[in-house]
Amino acid sequence: MAIASINPTTGETLKTFSALSAAQIEEKLQLAADTFRAYRHTPFADRSRMMQSAAEILDNEKQELGQLMTTEMGKPIKAAVSEAEKCAWVCRYYAENAERHLADQLVETNAQKSYVRFQPLGPVLAVMPWNFPFWQVFRFAAPALMAGNVGLLKHASNVPQCALAIEEVFTRAGFPQGAFQTLLVGSDAVEKILNDPRVVAATLTGSEPAGSSVASIAGKQIKKTVLELGGSDPFIVMPSANLDEAVTTAVKARTINNGQSCIAAKRFIVAREIYEEFERKFVSQMQALRIGDPMEESTEIGPLATPQIVDDLEEQVKKAVATGARVLTGGKRLNRPGNFFEPTVLVDVDITAPVSCEETFGPVAMLFRADDIHEAIRIANATQFGLGSAAWTNEPGEQAKFIEELEAGSVFINGMVASDPRLPFGGVKHSGYGRELAEFGIREFVNIKTVWIGG
Ligand code: NAP
Numbered sequence: 001m002a003i004a005s006i007n008p009t010t011g012e013t014l015k016t017f018s019a020l021s022a023a024q025i026e027e028k029l030q031l032a033a034d035t036f037r038a039y040r041h042t043p044f045a046d047r048s049r050m051m052q053s054a055a056e057i058l059d060n061e062k063q064e065l066g067q068l069m070t071t072e073m074g075k076p077i078k079a080a081v082s083e084a085e086k087c088a089w090v091c092r093y094y095a096e097n098a099e100r101h102l103a104d105q106l107v108e109t110n111a112q113k114s115y116v117r118f119q120p121l122g123p124v125l126a127v128m129p130w131n132f133p134f135w136q137v138f139r140f141a142a143p144a145l146m147a148g149n150v151g152l153l154k155h156a157s158n159v160p161q162c163a164l165a166i167e168e169v170f171t172r173a174g175f176p177q178g179a180f181q182t183l184l185v186g187s188d189a190v191e192k193i194l195n196d197p198r199v200v201a202a203t204l205t206g207s208e209p210a211g212s213s214v215a216s217i218a219g220k221q222i223k224k225t226v227l228e229l230g231g232s233d234p235f236i237v238m239p240s241a242n243l244d245e246a247v248t249t250a251v252k253a254r255t256i257n258n259g260q261s262c263i264a265a266k267r268f269i270v271a272r273e274i275y276e277e278f279e280r281k282f283v284s285q286m287q288a289l290r291i292g293d294p295m296e297e298s299t300e301i302g303p304l305a306t307p308q309i310v311d312d313l314e315e316q317v318k319k320a321v322a323t324g325a326r327v328l329t330g331g332k333r334l335n336r337p338g339n340f341f342e343p344t345v346l347v348d349v350d351i352t353a354p355v356s357c358e359e360t361f362g363p364v365a366m367l368f369r370a371d372d373i374h375e376a377i378r379i380a381n382a383t384q385f386g387l388g389s390a391a392w393t394n395e396p397g398e399q400a401k402f403i404e405e406l407e408a409g410s411v412f413i414n415g416m417v418a419s420d421p422r423l424p425f426g427g428v429k430h431s432g433y434g435r436e437l438a439e440f441g442i443r444e445f446v447n448i449k450t451v452w453i454g455g
Helices: 022-039 044-060 062-073 077-101 135-146 160-172 187-195 208-220 243-259 272-287 307-322 373-381 396-405 438-442
Strands: 003-006 013-017 113-120 123-127 150-154 180-182 201-205 224-228 233-237 265-271 326-329 344-347 364-370 390-392 446-453
Touching: 003 160, 013 160, 022 123, 022 150, 022 180, 022 187, 044 062, 044 077, 044 135, 044 160, 062 077, 062 160, 077 135, 077 438, 123 135, 123 187, 135 150, 135 160, 135 201, 135 438, 150 160, 150 187, 160 180, 187 208, 201 208, 208 224, 233 243, 233 373, 243 265, 243 272, 243 364, 243 390, 265 272, 265 373, 272 326, 272 344, 272 364, 307 326, 307 344, 307 364, 364 373, 373 396, 390 396
Parallel strands: 123 150, 123 201, 150 180, 201 224, 233 265, 233 390, 265 364, 344 364
Antiparallel strands: 003 013, 113 446, 326 344
8 A cells, every 4th residue: 555645535645655765664673773772771750751741742732633633544533632632641641650560579489589570672563553543553652662662663554644743742752763763664564674683572453464464474583462453342232221321322332433443332232122212213323423524523423544445344234235134224435525434224134244243444333132141142252353342231140241251352331442541452352462551551562570589
């Protein structure tokens, strides 16, 4: 894919970039390795000061940064500005907590003294997606830099200006040149970079094929990886739930980021007793969403990031209909410039049909009826993904069962799946492995060193 900013609202190419040459990549890798040698010894207080300064820049410039995100990938401006604020939050969270997360841990053994020390690993490659073009990067970079690692970002090819702006935030915050560098390269350059001995580990947020490829290359080189891949999150509603709140949250959970979120609720599994009412209210609220220019504050659904995503989504809906699904609303692209797709509700989808098992990356919801909690859990787990899950019920016994039985990296009861710097984030099954955020995230890219001192 060419490295270019193409406005998804208009289709206009705003800026194109040439990929870095082999010599430029070499220079950046060497700078990362050289920087790491000194940076790993920086006191926590210094790293913390720089990270707080990055947070300040993000907060102060959230409007401009938000506009950049919306221009490159189409998310509604309000959400883009909130994304910059959330990045400031994760910077502050790690600025305040990293030292505690990584403090030596004493362990009583037969030694005179034994403990665990957490040490940085070196330059880590981050292969990142466009959908949360700032957040995905910051949730990797804040803990990585606070731990004393240095970062190399290969961002998605459709958000190069965001990639460069993020590098600038860290440079202006006072981090040394080389602590965080953007590599403007296509995905074809990843293998060579990952094979380079100076790169010690990798994290990838993106699709399954990309994750599988990066993990295979890293595996051959015995390099640690963290993978945050796709999801097809279930959203279960039981009879005791507050139905109106569940419906409003369901619509938001499906359409957040124009439907392009890994943790968007994608399959809605509703108890038979309340199904009809849920369906009626859900369809009506999906139809009421304001579609339009994402730069307008009032817009709820903007364009999808690329024309390819519209093609893929349309194909998935067509295939679903061909195998018996019914479209209650939407179902096709909008007849206007830009990559717009109608908010769509599908019913009667066979749970073994591809569309039910695949990820739908756009505002397409599937509704399922469940006779009881066992069937709800069976439908929920009938996917190769296992990222987030949400269950709405006020029955304590049902809550306990969902917490125990749902195959996912997170379970939200009576709420919407969302990431939070204080809680770990990640998936199971084909949604990936490893965790980001909280103390679990900062410990992914460290040497957990055992120290044993005899008498
Ligand atoms: P993608 O096509 O996999 O791209 C993600 C990144 O990987 C981009 O930087 C891309 O570069 C690169 N890439 C693609 N193929 C590669 C390969 N074979 N080797 C190395 N790098 C490769 O994913 P996307 O369409 O941008 O993002 C949507 C996907 O990300 C969805 O599946 C979504 O669920 C997932 N996601 C997961 C999370 C999570 O936390 N679990 C969060 C957000 C998104 P180019 O752009 O140059 O191709």
